[in-house]
Amino acid sequence: MTSPVLALRRAILDAAALDADLCALMGGALRLYDEPPRGSEPVYALFSDVRATDWSTDHDRGHEQDLGIVVWSERGGARMALAVAERxxxxxxxxxxxxxxxxLINLRVTELVSERDKDTQLTRVTLRLRAVTEVAR
Incomplete structure (x- = not known):
């Protein structure tokens, strides 16, 4: 069986890839990765840290996940990074x-934070999500 973390990531990738507006904002294709792509120019997004904790009941095994998607945009690109994060x-x-x-029981966006990276001056917008999942029967 697929882990709940990997199952949710795959579903997020599939949903995001179908959104024409998001793909257009990202330069014509979905650019959501697990690791920073070597030599790739912003704008792109990364799955960031995730915490999956037990959320089981007496009858169902489940997990609560706190996960992040980080959007990176070029220097001076705060507006673009925010537009991608909002999409x-x-x-x-x-x-x-x-x-x-x-x-999937529920999926909520819980936080959006925009920052400028001190070293590169790139804009970084972090979207935090909370998901609750149960093992399918």
Missing amino acids: FDAILDQVSLALDGHR
């Missing part, structure tokens, strides 16, 4: 996604 918000907040081996 992710529109796509993912309270959406119903099909997960491999799991059932």
Whole structure:
């Protein structure tokens, strides 16, 4: 069975790839990665840290996930990074996604934070999400 973390990431990738507005903002294709792409220019997004904790009941095994998506944009690109993050918000907040081996109970965007990276001066916008999943029967 697929882990709840990997199942949710796959479902997020699938949903985001179908959104023409998001892909257009990112230069014509979805640019959401697990690791920073070597030599790739911003704007792109990365899955960041995730914490999956037990959320089981007497009858169902489940997990609560706190995860992040970080949007990186070029220097002076705060507006673009925020537009991409807001599009992710529109796509993912309270959406119903099909997960491999799991059932999504809810998915909420809980926080959006914009910062400028001190070393590169690139804009970084972090979108925090909270998901609750159960193992599918």
